[in-house]
Structures are given as structure tokens and as C-alpha cells.
Amino acid sequence: xxQLELARSGMISPxxxxxxxxxxxxxxxIRKGVAEGxxxxxxxxxxxxxxxCAIGKGMRTKVNANIGTSxxxxxxxxxxxxxxxxxxxxxxxxxxxxxxxxxDAVRRAIVAACPLPLGTVPIYQAGLEAVEKYRSLEAMxxxxxxxxxxxxxxxxxxxxxxxxGVTQAxxxxxxxxxxxxxxxxxxxxxxxxxMLHNGQENPLYEQFPRLLDxxxxxxxxxxxxxxxxxxxxxxxxxxxxxxxxxxxGELVEAARAAGVQVMVEGPGHVPLDQVVTNVQLEKRVCxxxxxxxxxxxxxxxxxxxxxxxxxxGGAVAAAAGADFLCYVxxxxxxxxxxxxxxxxxxxxxxxxxxAADLVKGVAxxxxxxxxxxxxxxxxxxxxxxxxxxxxxxxxxxxxxxxxAGAACSMCGAFCAMAYAKKYLGGGKGRVSxxxxx
Amino acid sequence: xxQLELARSGMISPxxxxxxxxxxxxxxxIRKGVAEGxxxxxxxxxxxxxxxCAIGKGMRTKVNANIGTSxxxxxxxxxxxxxxxxxxxxxxxxxxxxxxxxxDAVRRAIVAACPLPLGTVPIYQAGLEAVEKYRSLEAMxxxxxxxxxxxxxxxxxxxxxxxxGVTQAxxxxxxxxxxxxxxxxxxxxxxxxxMLHNGQENPLYEQFPRLLDxxxxxxxxxxxxxxxxxxxxxxxxxxxxxxxxxxxGELVEAARAAGVQVMVEGPGHVPLDQVVTNVQLEKRVCxxxxxxxxxxxxxxxxxxxxxxxxxxGGAVAAAAGADFLCYVxxxxxxxxxxxxxxxxxxxxxxxxxxAADLVKGVAxxxxxxxxxxxxxxxxxxxxxxxxxxxxxxxxxxxxxxxxAGAACSMCGAFCAMAYAKKYLGGGKGRVSxxxxx
Numbered sequence: 001x002x003q004l005e006l007a008r009s010g011m012i013s014p015x016x017x018x019x020x021x022x023x024x025x026x027x028x029x030i031r032k033g034v035a036e037g038x039x040x041x042x043x044x045x046x047x048x049x050x051x052x053c054a055i056g057k058g059m060r061t062k063v064n065a066n067i068g069t070s071x072x073x074x075x076x077x078x079x080x081x082x083x084x085x086x087x088x089x090x091x092x093x094x095x096x097x098x099x100x101x102x103x104d105a106v107r108r109a110i111v112a113a114c115p116l117p118l119g120t121v122p123i124y125q126a127g128l129e130a131v132e133k134y135r136s137l138e139a140m141x142x143x144x145x146x147x148x149x150x151x152x153x154x155x156x157x158x159x160x161x162x163x164x165g166v167t168q169a170x171x172x173x174x175x176x177x178x179x180x181x182x183x184x185x186x187x188x189x190x191x192x193x194x195m196l197h198n199g200q201e202n203p204l205y206e207q208f209p210r211l212l213d214x215x216x217x218x219x220x221x222x223x224x225x226x227x228x229x230x231x232x233x234x235x236x237x238x239x240x241x242x243x244x245x246x247x248x249g250e251l252v253e254a255a256r257a258a259g260v261q262v263m264v265e266g267p268g269h270v271p272l273d274q275v276v277t278n279v280q281l282e283k284r285v286c287x288x289x290x291x292x293x294x295x296x297x298x299x300x301x302x303x304x305x306x307x308x309x310x311x312x313g314g315a316v317a318a319a320a321g322a323d324f325l326c327y328v329x330x331x332x333x334x335x336x337x338x339x340x341x342x343x344x345x346x347x348x349x350x351x352x353x354x355a356a357d358l359v360k361g362v363a364x365x366x367x368x369x370x371x372x373x374x375x376x377x378x379x380x381x382x383x384x385x386x387x388x389x390x391x392x393x394x395x396x397x398x399x400x401x402x403x404a405g406a407a408c409s410m411c412g413a414f415c416a417m418a419y420a421k422k423y424l425g426g427g428k429g430r431v432s433x434x435x436x437x
Numbered sequence: 438x439x440q441l442e443l444a445r446s447g448m449i450s451p452x453x454x455x456x457x458x459x460x461x462x463x464x465x466x467i468r469k470g471v472a473e474g475x476x477x478x479x480x481x482x483x484x485x486x487x488x489x490c491a492i493g494k495g496m497r498t499k500v501n502a503n504i505g506t507s508x509x510x511x512x513x514x515x516x517x518x519x520x521x522x523x524x525x526x527x528x529x530x531x532x533x534x535x536x537x538x539x540x541d542a543v544r545r546a547i548v549a550a551c552p553l554p555l556g557t558v559p560i561y562q563a564g565l566e567a568v569e570k571y572r573s574l575e576a577m578x579x580x581x582x583x584x585x586x587x588x589x590x591x592x593x594x595x596x597x598x599x600x601x602g603v604t605q606a607x608x609x610x611x612x613x614x615x616x617x618x619x620x621x622x623x624x625x626x627x628x629x630x631x632m633l634h635n636g637q638e639n640p641l642y643e644q645f646p647r648l649l650d651x652x653x654x655x656x657x658x659x660x661x662x663x664x665x666x667x668x669x670x671x672x673x674x675x676x677x678x679x680x681x682x683x684x685x686g687e688l689v690e691a692a693r694a695a696g697v698q699v700m701v702e703g704p705g706h707v708p709l710d711q712v713v714t715n716v717q718l719e720k721r722v723c724x725x726x727x728x729x730x731x732x733x734x735x736x737x738x739x740x741x742x743x744x745x746x747x748x749x750g751g752a753v754a755a756a757a758g759a760d761f762l763c764y765v766x767x768x769x770x771x772x773x774x775x776x777x778x779x780x781x782x783x784x785x786x787x788x789x790x791x792a793a794d795l796v797k798g799v800a801x802x803x804x805x806x807x808x809x810x811x812x813x814x815x816x817x818x819x820x821x822x823x824x825x826x827x828x829x830x831x832x833x834x835x836x837x838x839x840x841a842g843a844a845c846s847m848c849g850a851f852c853a854m855a856y857a858k859k860y861l862g863g864g865k866g867r868v869s870x871x872x873x874x
Contacts (some may be wrong), residue, residue: 008466070844070848070849070851071849071850072838072839072841072847073838094466099848099849099851100849124851127851146787156458159646175861178573180811180814181810181813181854182854182861183853183854186848186851186852186853188853189857190853191851192857192860192861193859194861231813231815231854232806232809232810233804233810234806271795272753272756272795273756273796298795299791299792299795299806300806300810300813301791301805301806301809301825303809303821303826304826304827304830304831305785305826305832307782308784308785308789309608309788309792312749312753314754319709324792331837332836332847333821333845333847334831334834334835334845335834335837336845336846338837344742345746347739347742351736351745352749354736355708355709355736358709358735358736359708359710369669369670369737371617371619372737372740373617373668373669373670373737376668376669384740385740387738388738388739389738389740389741390741390742393742394740397741401509401772402508408771408773409505409510409772409773410510410770410772410774411507411623412507412537413508414508414536414564416620416621416622416623416626417618417619417620417624417626417668418632419627420619420620420621421619424612424619424620426528
């Protein structure tokens with residue numbers, strides 16, 4: 001039985017127990033959310049090392065880190081190194097988006113090594129194999145695609161992105177309205193091309209029950225991909241994007257009816273004043289299904305710093321109800337991220353998620369900030385570092401410029417915090433110097 | 438006559454002409470905004486090298502970069518190097534917050550070198566000089582303070598932060614309610630201590646007309662500082678902060694009545710769901726005076742990455758009407774920023790400001806993003822770099838991993854953009870590889 005089926009039958013599974021403990025909420029709250037479909041617990045029955053996490057309403061906002069080979073770079077060792085960075089900097093899930101080398105071997109190595117829920121986008125591998133087999137991507141058959149999905153499910157992948165909403169009708173809407181940047185989702189682009197070339201409907205849509213059978217068997221959570229997500233803010237929330245979302249809403253109902261856990265993916269590039277709209281639209285149209293957003297990037301011109309653009313959009317989205325943030329690294333739009341980019345991308349997304357958790361009533365969120373404030377007032381630098389998202393960096397930057405007193409090198413003896421204590425009291429860590437003479 | 442007096446008399450000054458040209462709006466729109474006080478043009482009559490900029494309603498959101506010596510670090514040469522970084526990465530204004538070395542020499546060198554509007558916080562130097570003169574900060578006299586303000590004005594400083602709203606009543610409110618982090622503004626901390634020690638009212642409040650006289654003579658824009666701004670999100674929007682804001686609102690009226698340009702400073706550390714509230718409150722209470730925010734930081738735990746926390750808060754604040762963002766660097770809360778921190782801090786704040794400009798109807802904002810989208814679709818890498826905020830970084834990251842085709846190393850031959858063209862048309866820059874076999 002899937003977690004959804006278990007929850008509906010009134011059972012609290014070990015995975016529900018575990019995520020309740022991690023979230024600091026009663027197990028029954030988890031069971032109820034899973035039963036309603038507002039919470040998912042991606043937990044493939046074959047992922048034996050998994051420490052499950054919950055994604056959805058009332059849960060801490062989760063962060064996903066994408067790793068994986070490209071056609072030109074990466075191998076098993078490189079990807080396992082990225083997994084270690086992902087664990088160290090505390091992403092909640094990881095997606096293996098490999099498109100080069102021995103894709104099966106990379107995926108299996110990650111499943112074996114990684115306690116985080118693992119996601120994949122099977123159509124990437126299906127595309128690669130079609131080129132190998134037929135020397136043509138468009139010659140891929142629906143059976144080829146489903147066989148890759150089955151392989152990923154059997155290997156223990158916890159959630160798969162499936163672009164089921166890229167229908168002929170949605171692509172027609174896109175062509176009718178026109179776009180500045182057309183299609184930027186790899187899966188969406190591939191499927192649209194395949195459909196236009198072959199004059200057929202999207203097999204992931206047409207044979208959705210077949211997908212549900214696989215998902216049900218292994219309890220793979222479906223992550224309904226947004227293949228027509230905007231690739232520039234000018235294309236955001238256009239008719240093609242919304243049409244696709246309407247289809248995804250219908251498929252959410254179908255998946256839930258079949259006992260399959262399901263979440264929905266969202267944009268992408270979205271101007272700041274449309275971010276909340278996008279979240280509300282998804283929540284309404286997809287009946288409260290967990291919302292997994294990529295960014296959203298609130299401007300197109302931040303190349304080299306797109307993790308910041310994504311953090312702005314991600315924080316606003318999560319505060320409005322988005323449940324799951326896919327990280328964007330500083331290398332986005334420019335090239336393959338290196339391990340430092342992975343780290344910075346994770347931390348930026350965690351800042352966004354936590355900023356949202358503070359205002360959406362997530363258990364325990366405020367305690368963290370308040371502990372930091374107390375450590376600041378006390379000028380307790382080791383404690384400040386311990387409480388920061390990247391303790392090593394905090395210690396290094398602090399140590400970079402030495403000062404005589406307890407204050408940092410920004411103000412030195414001219415420390416407001418230390419001076420305020422003289423008249424307002426409290427805290428340890430007196431500073432000697434200008435203010436104290 | 439100040440810009441405000443000129444505008445009220447119906448005159449369009451050369452500074453108004455120039456900022457109209459820079460903003461792409463009619464000069465009369467600038468004159469009207471300045472006359473109403475919703476726009477300021479900090480332009481000291483003695484700052485001969487100044488290329489003026491406008492801050493306020495309908496204007497592009499501006500970014501300030503803080504530089505200056507600390508008691509332990511910095512000298513004229515170091516600070517001029519920071520000025521060059523500030524100009525290269527396109528902050529709109531610069532504040533010299535020097536608290537060490539020859540503060541007069543540093544300030545005069547910056548005025549001479551820098552075409553950007555320059556701001557200072559005169560009370561820092563007044564505090565330093567009091568310690569030198571009396572060996573006690575609390576022994577500073579109001580005359581000492583006003584003489585420093587006069588010196589800064591005469592030297593050509595375009596705007597000064599003056600914490601006029603830290604009144605005995607506001608400090609009493611702070612003590613009555615209690616705070617997690619008390620006072621974190623250096624000026625606010627110093628003034629509160631001075632007031633409590635001497636049992637006197639804040640001289641900047643009590644002798645506000647004296648401040649207006651100096652400002653009027655040199656056309657120094659007053660930036661009414663938030664000396665009781667929260668230093669942790671738990672303290673945000675508390676009674677002390679709001680009390681201070683109410684006083685600032687009254688002083689805005691008094692300044693305008695005297696013909697003095699005035700803006701208002703805001704927090705600080707603010708949870709995401711209080712950011713818009715803070716902007717609306719300032720705009721209402723201070724009758725549309727330009728709002729200059731520091732961050733706001735939406736979480737306390739992002740040390741080492743506070744530029745990201747600030748970009749989230751800054752974007753939301755600016756979209757709600759904040760006009761001027763003070764940058765926060767990655768070194769915030771840890772130590773003195775180095776030139777790389779200055780650069781990253783500026784770019785993060787510019788991303789936030791631009792994300793807001795896109796949604797608040799600033800002239801020309803969308804053209805930039807749309808040009809980037811077109812360059813992306815065309816896989817035109819030099820043009821993408823040219824359009825990015827940090828062209829050198831864009832080029833470097835892109836070149837880091839070589840690929841065979843026109844696409845970047847993220848997807849290589851598996852490029853969605855390139856594949857979409859095959860079926861949806863448009864753009865130059867075909868890619869050969871997987872998708873094209």
C-alpha cells in the first residue's frame with residue numbers, strides 16, 4: 001500500500017511517525033494531510049536507506065538540489081561528491097538529472113548512498129536511449145518511455161517528474177499566443193517536439209493510468225511537471241502555462257483516486273507581482289496538492305546570481321503556500337554547477353524557505369532566529385556560527401579581520417550592541433574601547 | 438535655494454533635467470515629485486562633481502553602498518578603492534561610515550573622487566571626537582554634534598543620517614516593552630546612551646530647527662534615521678520602532694515646511710509578512726516621504742549570506758513602495774566587508790531593486806529583461822553577458838566548462854531552447870548534438 005492508501009485506511013505508518021518526529025507535529029496531523037493529499041511522503045518501497053521527509057501544508061518548506069551528469073561532464077564519483085555536498089548543506093531531497101555517461105549506474109549509486117528522497121526525470125534517459133537505439137529522438141515509442149519509468153521506479157526512485165500536461169491543446173495555445181522564449185523545460189521541449197513530429201498526443205497524458213500502475217506498485221510520488229513553464233518573465237502566467245495547469249489539476253484528482261501520491265511543479269520565471277497568483281492558482285486548481293516551484297526567478301537579468309533572484313521568488317512563493325523549492329545555483333543559465341555552486345544554491349533556497357516558514361506558522365521556526373538574536377546580543381561568536389546555515393563560512397569571515405575586543409571588525413570598539421548594554425543591560429561579553437572609555 | 442524650493446517655485450533645475458533624462462520621464466514629473474516631497478534629489482551645492490540622481494515615487498529603485506574605515510581598518514587609499522568598486526558595480530549612492538583614522542580626510546577624498554550622491558552619519562565622528570576631546574562619549578555637547586554636521590555639509594555631503602526620532606519617549610517605550618536585541622543602530626545606541634546618561638532630550642530632536650538651517654544652506658537632504666530599528670525579527674514593528682516613526686513623520690512635515698529635502702530610513706530585521714506593513718506605515722505616517730530601507734533581513738540566521746536575506750526583504754519592500762535600498766554584504770554581522778563583499782552586496786541589492794521596478798511601473802524596466810530573453814533564445818552568449826549585472830562573471834562561469842555546440846554546459850547537446858526552435862522556430866544559433874541527430 002502507498003502512504004496515501006495507508007493514511008486513508010487510518011493507519012499511521014513508520015514513515016508518518018518519522019516525519020511527524022522531524023516536523024515536531026502529531027503523527028495524526030501527518031496522516032490526515034497525507035490522506036487528504038495536501039502532504040506527500042515520497043518513499044519508494046525499494047529505497048531502503050531512505051529517511052523520509054514530508055512535503056506539503058503545515059510542513060517545513062523543503063529544498064531540492066539537482067545534481068547529475070551532463071552530456072559532457074560528470075561520472076559516478078563526481079555525482080557522489082555532489083551528494084555529499086547536498087547532505088552537508090542540508091537540502092531535503094535530491095534530483096538526479098543525469099543526461100550523460102552511464103545514467104543507470106549513476107542513479108543506482110545515488111539511491112544506495114543517499115538517505116534523502118531521490119527524484120528523477122525519466123524522459124531524459126528515454127530521450128538519450130532513443131538517440132542511441134534509433135538515432136532519432138522522435139522515434140522513441142511510448143513503450144520505450146514507460147520502460148525507463150518502470151526501471152527508475154524499480155531502482156527505488158522516490159518521485160518522478162512527468163510532464164503529463166504538455167498536451168496537443170496546450171502546445172496549440174502556446175503557438176497561438178506566441179512567446180518570447182518558447183519552451184525551456186527539457187522534458188517539455190522534448191515532448192512537444194515528439195508530439196508535433198509524430199502528430200500524436202503526449203503518451204504520459206494519454207496513458208496516464210499506465211503511469212499510475214507503476215507509481216502505485218512502488219509508491220513513487222508523481223511530480224507533475226510544468227513542461228510549458230515560462231523561461232522569461234514576459235511569458236509568465238500565459239494561456240499555455242495555465243492550460244497545462246488545468247490539465248495537471250485533473251490528473252491530481254485521477255492520481256489521488258488511484259491511491260497515488262502526487263504533487264505539482266510550477267514556474268520558473270515570474271515577475272514578483274505574479275508569484276502569489278501562481279501559488280493561489282495551483283492550490284485552487286489542483287485542490288491543495290503540494291506545490292514544487294523552480295525559483296521562481298523574479299528577473300531575467302541576474303545571470304551569475306540567479307540563486308538570489310530565485311531566493312526572492314521562492315520566499316514569496318513559499319510564504320504564499322508553496323511547499324517545496326527547487327534550488328537554483330549561481331551557474332544557472334551559464335553552465336553546469338560545480339560543488340561550490342551546489343552549496344550556495346542550497347543555502348539560498350534554505351534562506352528563502354526558512355523566511356517563509358517564519359510567517360506560515362511552521363513549528364519551531366522562530367526558536368532558531370531568537371536563539372541567534374540572543375547569541376548576537378551576547379556577542380557569542382561560536383554560538384552565532386553554530387546557529388548559522390554555514391558555520392564554517394561564518395567563522396572564516398568573522399576571523400578574517402582581527403579586533404581587540406569582543407565585537408566584530410565591522411564596528412570594532414564602536415559596537416552598538418555592546419554600548420546599548422551599558423544602559424539597557426543584559427547579556428555577557430562586554431567590549432572595551434571607544435564606547436567604554 | 439534647495440531643489441525643493443526651486444521645484445515649489447515652478448522651476449526645473451539642471452539637476453531635475455538631468456535626473457529626468459536618466460529616468461526617462463518628463464522633467465515636469467520630477468519637478469512635481471520634488472515639490473510634493475515624494476522625490477528627493479540629494480545634491481549639496483558644494484558637491485561639484487555630482488551627477489545627481491532622484492530617489493522616490495516613480496523613480497527607479499536606488500541602491501546605496503556603505504563604505505568607510507572602522508576603528509581598526511581602512512585609510513584614504515582603501516576607501517577610494519571601494520569607491521571604484523561601487524562605481525564599477527553601479528550602486529546609485531555611497532555612504533561613508535568611517536569611524537577610524539583621519540575621518541575628515543577620507544570624506545573629503547570621497548567627495549572629490551565620487552560623482553555619486555554621498556551620505557554620512559555625522560554622529561559617528563562626533564562620538565569619536567568626544568572620546569578624543571573629553572575621554573568620554575557622554576561628555577559630547579550638542580554644539581560638538583552640530584559642528585560636525587556643519588563640517589560635513591560644508592564639505593559637500595549630499596545626505597546625512599540623523600537619528601532625530603530617538604526621543605526620551607521612544608526609549609522609554611523600548612524599555613517598557615523590552616526587546617530581544619535592544620538597539621543595534623550605532624547612532625541610535627550612542628544617542629540613547631547619551632540621553633540616559635545626561636538625562637536630556639535628543640539634541641537632534643530638540644534643536645531640529647538648527648539642523649534645518651544647516652540643511653537649507655547647503656541643500657543637504659535629511660535622511661531621518663531609525664535609531665531604534667529592530668536588530669532581530671522578534672523586535673520588528675514593536676512600539677518603540679513605531680513611536681520613533683511617528684516622530685519622524687512629524688519631522689518630515691517640519692522639514693518640508695522649511696524647504697528642506699527629507700527622506701526616512703526603515704528597518705532592519707523584519708519577518709516577511711511585516712515588510713509591506715512597514716512600507717505602508719511609513720508612506721502614510723510620513724506623508725509619502727521617500728523610504729530608505731536597510732535590507733530588511735527576513736531571517737536572522739543567514740549570517741554569511743545576509744545579502745540574500747536582504748534581497749528578499751528589499752525586493753518585497755521596494756515592490757510595496759520603498760524607494761531606496763541600502764545594501765547588505767555577505768560580511769554583515771561577521772566583520773568588515775572586503776571589496777568582493779562590496780561587489781556582491783551591490784549586485785544583490787540591484788537584483789532586489791530591479792525585481793521591484795519590473796512590477797512598479799518604472800520606465801524601461803521590462804526592456805532589459807526582454808532583451809535578455811531574446812539573447813537567451815538566440816543562444817547569444819556575448820549579448821547575455823553584456824546584459825547581465827556582472828558581465829565578467831557571466832563570461833567566466835559560462836567559459837568554465839567547454840561544450841561542443843552553441844548551448845551551455847548545463848545541458849550541452851540536450852538543450853531545450855535549441856530543440857524547441859526545431860519545431861517552434863525563431864532565433865539564430867542552432868545546436869548540433871543529441872536533439873538534432
